[in-house]
Structure formats: C-alpha cells, structure tokens
Amino acid sequence: MASATTVRPKIALTLGDPAGVGPELAAKLLARPETLQKAEVYILADRSELADAEAAAGVTIPLADEPTPGFAVLLDDNSAPAEPIVKQKVSVEAGARVKHQLLRALAMARDGKIGAIVFAPLNKTSLHLAGMHEQDELRWFATELGHTGVTSELNVLPGLFTARVTSHVPLSQVAENITQPAVVAAINLLHETLRDAGNPAPRLGVCALNPHAGENGNFGREEIDIIAPGIEEAVALGIDAKGPFPSDTIFIAAKRGDFDGVVTMYHDQGQIAMKLIGFDSGVTIQGGLPVVIATPAHGTAFDIVGKGVANLGATAHAFDLAVEIASRRPTSD
Structure with a gap:
C-alpha cells in the first residue's frame, strides 16, 4: 500500500x-x-x-x-x-x-x-x-x-487483519463476555483500522462462537441472539460485514482472498489460524x-x-x- x-x-x-x-x-x-x-x-x-x-x-x-x-x-x-x-x-x-x-x-x-x-x-x-x-x-x-474507549489487539498478516471480541480471558468466561455491543465495536474497530492502513472498502467476515455456527441453535444460541444482530447493526452503519461463519472454515475463505479482515470471538480462534498461515510475518497492533x-x-x-x-x-x-x-x-x- x-x-x-x-x-x-x-x-x-x-x-x-x-x-x-x-x-x-x-x-x-x-x-x-x-x-x-x-x-x-x-x-x-x-x-x-x-x-x-x-x-x-x-x-x-x-x-x-x-x-x-x-x-x-x-x-x-x-x-x-x-x-x-x-x-x-x-x-x-x-x-x-x-x-x-x-x-x-x-x-x-x-x-x-x-x-x-x-x-x-x-x-x-x-x-x-x-x-x-x-x-x-x-x-x-x-x-x-x-x-477509556474501545481497544482490541489486532493481529495482522500481509493481506489479512483480525480483531477479536474477547482476548486474554479464560475460556470459561468467553461466552459471558460476548455481547452485541462488543461484537459491533470489534467489527467497527477492524473496519476503521483497515481504512487507516489504506483499504478504502474493507470486506469483513465474522466468526461464530459455537461449532457449525451453532447449527440453528442446537449447539448454542450466541449466533442467533448476539452475533448475527451485531453484524446487522454494523452493516447498518455502512460496514461490509458478513457471517457468522464457522471458525473451522472462515480462514480458508480469508486465505483465498474473500475477506480483508476477520473478527473472531476469542484469542486462539484467530491466533492459531494466523500463526499457521504466516508465523514469521505476524504483527500485533494495539488497536483503538x-x-x-x-x-x-x-x-x-x-x-x-x-x-x-x-x-x-x-x-x-x-x-x-x-x-x-x-x-x-x-x-x-
């Protein structure tokens, strides 16, 4: 850029x-x-x-x-x-x-x-x-x-940025910390950071929390009650965001170029994928x-x-x- x-x-x-x-x-x-x-x-x-x-x-x-x-x-x-x-x-x-x-x-x-x-x-x-x-x-x-505003670690590889809704918290506390405002804030922060980095129209994908994106509520309702409404709210703000997608496939789509950024729900959901894709070029931005x-x-x-x-x-x-x-x-x- x-x-x-x-x-x-x-x-x-x-x-x-x-x-x-x-x-x-x-x-x-x-x-x-x-x-x-x-x-x-x-x-x-x-x-x-x-x-x-x-x-x-x-x-x-x-x-x-x-x-x-x-x-x-x-x-x-x-x-x-x-x-x-x-x-x-x-x-x-x-x-x-x-x-x-x-x-x-x-x-x-x-x-x-x-x-x-x-x-x-x-x-x-x-x-x-x-x-x-x-x-x-x-x-x-x-x-x-x-x-005192919204902050998030953003993890970056050439061509792909990620943000997360929760970060350094125990896995046992992840679900209770995922709220609609937190989802919207993470999407917006990633959108604005990509614009700052020279991308005028970022395309964002948003991870689900549960396996198979909750499978219509069979494995949890966070996707239905929290994450999808958060995405809809971000879209209403003019952000190109789609999802929620299962986390075991979203990075395949991101790697082939479907998304400029991915919003994950917790630390390792994104970090494992990013480090596998490009450990020697990974960057952390202290976002917000x-x-x-x-x-x-x-x-x-x-x-x-x-x-x-x-x-x-x-x-x-x-x-x-x-x-x-x-x-x-x-x-x-």
Whole structure:
C-alpha cells in the first residue's frame, strides 16, 4: 500500500525485552537502509544497550544527532542498569527496563512528538514482575494514555487483519463476555483500522462462537441472539460485514482472498489460524489507542537468543505497518 503523504512519519522504537531476541531484531531492522528512509526513527535505549544489540546482530546502525534520511536518532537517557541483565531468563530487571523505555515512548506520543511506537518482543511475565498490574500491555498502554474507549489487539498478516471480541480471558468466561455491543465495536474497530492502513472498502467476515455456527441453535444460541444482530447493526452503519461463519472454515475463505479482515470471538480462534498461515510475518497492533503501536506477534524466543537465527520478517512487517498507518495520522509537532 502506498502512503498517503510523502512526509516521513515519526516512529519511536524500543529494543524489547533485553533477555530475548528483541535487541538483535531491532538492530537488524535499523541496519537496513530502507528502514531509515521510510521514517524518522527515534531509538529509546542507552548507547551501551544499542552497542550490545549491534554486536549480537553483527551490524552497525547509522546514527545522527538530528532526523536525517538514512540515519536514526538515539535518545540515550543514561539510565541503563549497572549490572547486565541476564539473557534468556524472566526477571524483574528485564521487565523494568521494558517499562522504562515504553513509558518514554508513551510520553513522546502524548506530547505529539511521534506518530507511532514500534517495540521489539517483550515478556509479559517480566512486565508483571516489574509492576504491570493490567492483564496485558494493551490495557497497560490504555491506562497510561488515559484512554477509556474501545481497544482490541489486532493481529495482522500481509493481506489479512483480525480483531477479536474477547482476548486474554479464560475460556470459561468467553461466552459471558460476548455481547452485541462488543461484537459491533470489534467489527467497527477492524473496519476503521483497515481504512487507516489504506483499504478504502474493507470486506469483513465474522466468526461464530459455537461449532457449525451453532447449527440453528442446537449447539448454542450466541449466533442467533448476539452475533448475527451485531453484524446487522454494523452493516447498518455502512460496514461490509458478513457471517457468522464457522471458525473451522472462515480462514480458508480469508486465505483465498474473500475477506480483508476477520473478527473472531476469542484469542486462539484467530491466533492459531494466523500463526499457521504466516508465523514469521505476524504483527500485533494495539488497536483503538490514540497512537499507533505495533510489535511482532511472536515472543522473546529465549531458546535462540544470540544464535543469529531470529527471523526479521515480523519485526520488519510491524515497522512497515506502523509507518503506513502513522503516515495517515499526522502528529502535531
């Protein structure tokens, strides 16, 4: 998709969990000439941390003191811990480092200095050890930004976006959290995000909750009483949405190009399919927030840290998607 403007968007980039593959992936991304031509990139890290990331990736990142095409700007606040953070381990120290840099990025977003945040993979357990009380980083971001509107993790592959009505809740609580307003909100959020990403007329498919889409109420009535009315309400708003379709077939249709986006009812209903279709290019967008925030959909991959085999695909896709969407949301700075 082509950007709507030639102005380079302003992106804050953090290295992710220092115990995982995030720093080396960020270094590989920043060493690509095309990355630093697409956007003004502000790296939130200390110089020593960036040097370690460069060494792990075997690259050199071109830096400048001012935004310059082909160069990144390092915002070093000299806050790195005195003792190195242990690699390949969950720790409060690693979580605290991630939080520190993400808070800096959120402050830049609040001040209108950037249009998007891209963060390399983090570890939720380390973040919780470091004091993140929300169930996931999306809710934490919303809290820090004072945002009370609809939010949802959006999972993205090239050519296919997904949103979900419920997310990080136990399966035993999924059905009770599926309401008609929640279905409409998820459909609308996915529709608007696809438009932000350059698709003027998104085609959406909506998953059923129950096997065989409930089979006319034999296996549950959520499709009849909640999901179908939610789809009808979204259609009345001018959204091209169809369903509910059984979740064991909807992604076959999506993969062949019938839909630009799929709304699922719960986390694994979409995540299993998306990771099977394209694990190495999957991206998570923190949907609904006032600032674009994107990250690769995979985790910190402790088992391959330092081996030089971490795949850049998802990180590069996250960056490109953040650039595309942020280019359509100019900052005030």
